[in-house]
Amino acid sequence: MSIDNNIAIDIQNVTKMFGEFTALKDVSLDIKDNEFFTLLGPSGCGKTTLLRLIAGFEAVSQGAIMLYGQNIADLMPNKRPINTVFQNYALFPHMNVTDNVMFGLLRLGQEKTNAKRRVSEVLELVRLSDFANRMPNQLSGGQQQRVALARALAPSPRVLLLDEPLSALDLKLRQAVRLELQQIQIQTGITFIFVTHDQEEALTMSDRIAVIDGGRVQQVGSARDIYEAPENKFVADFIGETNLIDVNVSNLEAGKGSCILPSGENITCSAAKGARAGPGHLSVRPERIKISVSGKSLLEGTAVRHIYLGTDLHVEVKLSTGGNVTIRMQNSTQIQIPDVGQSVGLDFDPSSARLLVD
């Protein structure tokens, strides 16, 4: 078996059951060295379970977890060169910042003087050098999070796991910390595995994303891949917003397919890998639909609702053939915004649409 040193974590057919309940079903993933990899999915999808399996707090029911070619599935967490930033930080309440950050180093047998030096290094990296002697309950949420990060980075792990570390922070802080995390990952070169349910976070920070739902990996790819070319209905719907129009799929060939719109038009566009001929969906993002300027349009209907969002206006259009479609218009647009009750004609570029099955 060849060991591909570019792959930091190789998850091979991992299944995890809790009694009768299957949390992860036959999951296979590989995470590359020096990658910022995100596990993204709704609550209960299994992403945290997967993280805990990698960290070693749960044992796999079936399958293997390879760390740079070595199966670690049977190792206790304290034997894996992997560290975790916990969701609620889990800073040891009875130790100050320095002792917290130093903890892992001391357990590995480092001398105190060397350890202290490393601690200052790491605290500087997270910009908390002035807080070295504070106790955790004297720190703000953002500061605690940075200590947790420093503590996990100090032992120079090969992989760093982050379990929704930003969820307890307010919005502005979250945005600032996102950038910092990315910079730290680039600077240290450590593989980051990041768990979140916030798709904006996933899209902005990651090299690649694994979308997980119901214990299965739905799709793996870069932010652009996942957004522009979702492989199934779940991914299309979970990431950003999309309109799904029921159509009949036909003429599948080389990643493209055809369908007939409710208005009668026949269009060809890209198709998901799992697409089959027969009933399916046409996925078009709201920002790709425009109000028709010519008389003929791909879709026709009546505007039924305005949703004001500051920068954007979403207009809900009830199609004459049934079903609703949402289009996105910028509030700075020159185009006439259709009033509620007004008939609308809608157009979109077929190349921006995608044929999906479930």
Added chain:
Amino acid sequence: MANLPKTTSKGSANTYDGFGIPLILPAWIIIGFFLVIPVAMMLVYSFLTKEFRGGVIWEFSIGAYDQFFFYRGLFGDSPPTIEWTYISIFWRSIWQAGLATFFCLIIGFPTAWFIATRTGRNKPIWLFLITIPYWVNLLIRTISMKFLIRDNGPLNEFFLSLGLISEPFHIINTNFAVQLGLFYSYLPFMVLPIYAAVERYNFALSEAAADLYASRTVTITKVILPTVKPGIVAGCILVFVPSLGAFLAPDLLGGAKNFMIGSLIEEQFKGAAGNWPFGAAASMILLSLVLIVLTFYARSQIKDQL
């Protein structure tokens, strides 16, 4: 699973999985060896023969139980007649314990209610005040009660000096004294569970009831009392059971005429006049009584939760 799950199953963490048995072993050894086995031995002893100088002869006999229940023995010539002496002692103890429970209830319930319905900072102060006396050694508390109500004690002196009475109240060595002693010993056990139950009661419920046209009485009987009932039951058990086997209050405050189970048992193990198997038998009977009460209580708890 947005949070890092803290536990795997049944609300118990498993950081030290696999070490459960060695860790619990010392407790098992100490309590198993020095409580469970002794109680088993006590059961055995209740079926042995009494030795003349105290202690036992290892010879099986149901003499102890026989003596307890029957006059002149089950297997005598005349048909067995029931020996009432000991049974009446038990019966009196049950009666005393019941009365004590009753008094604790009628005084303890309003007290608990009052404390639980105080606001903000006052509540812990009241609670503190009511529990401090409990922290005092039971012996000391009983002694101080004895001191207080003696014929020539401060209480009588007080009334005499005020000219309210011409002769001292003879309280000591009466049933009433024992009642007082039991009340004094176990009142907090009634107050605290009721307090806990009332504290948990959401008074908004009574407002909801009033909103639905319930009168004050109906609200009390149909809304408040059922919610508080578990606390009342717990309090009664916590007073009744210790009172049943109490020794200090009857001994120090009741004197010779108010023998209760505790004194009866104690007597069997003091010196040459003692009868160990008999004492063991009486203890077994007491233990059985207590277990019956506790089993009823446990069953009613389980039933309530269904």
Added chain:
Amino acid sequence: MASKSLDFRHFTGFKSLTLLCLFLLYAPLIIVMIYSFNDSNSITRWDTVSLRWYYDLFYGVDAPKFKAAAINSVSIAIMAATSATIIATMAATAMLRSGRFRGKSVSFALINLPLMVPEIVTAVATLIFFSAIGFTTGYLTILIAHIVFCIPFAYLPIAARMQGIEDVYEQAAQDLYATRFQAFRLILLPLMTPGIMSGFLLAFIISLDDFIITNFVKGAGVETLPTVIFGAVKQGIKPNIMAISTLLLVVSVGFVALSYFVGRIGEKANPTTTKNGD
């Protein structure tokens, strides 16, 4: 009128009953304390305030008896409380942190067993047991019996504290290369300290105060403070009894208060959760 019938916080007479209750509870104790400072020989007539009887306790005729009893009581209490605390800490770790194991549910009943068996029954059973195995009654039998009933009392605050500590800290420790024993020693134990101290103090005072069981298993030669006080009372209440009762009273209350405050201060200094500062 509507607000009156909705007010279930105020019932007539409840406050008076509560005050009566408190009066009944405190009166005997306060009277004993007052009389312990009575100079007169009789316990009924009030003379001048003096510390005479306290002096008598330490230097009078009965002093050696009391002193020996006090030494026994305190030494037994320290050893029993220490043993019970260690056993209870291990038991709590087993019940709350070791997942499932055979006999776990029975163990919970076992730990609470000493609380459920009436004291006199425990006393009788223990005496019979030692007699049956031929173990002479005395200091050691008292100590063993005390350890047994101190365990549940130590267990209560320890288990309560442990339950409040999330196991995520021990997981974090293991994540940072600590063995399970290190996680226990460096993380769990320090966080548990207030509970352990509370448990120790509670067990100490329970042991110090015990009468019935001690009385049964002590045999002829040994006395503890409660048994010697009881014996003295049987001969009639003398003023020095008032004095020693007051002392014991103050010590008991002091210890339990200490146990409580240690728990509270410990909670503040070593909180089991790290709250966000903002």
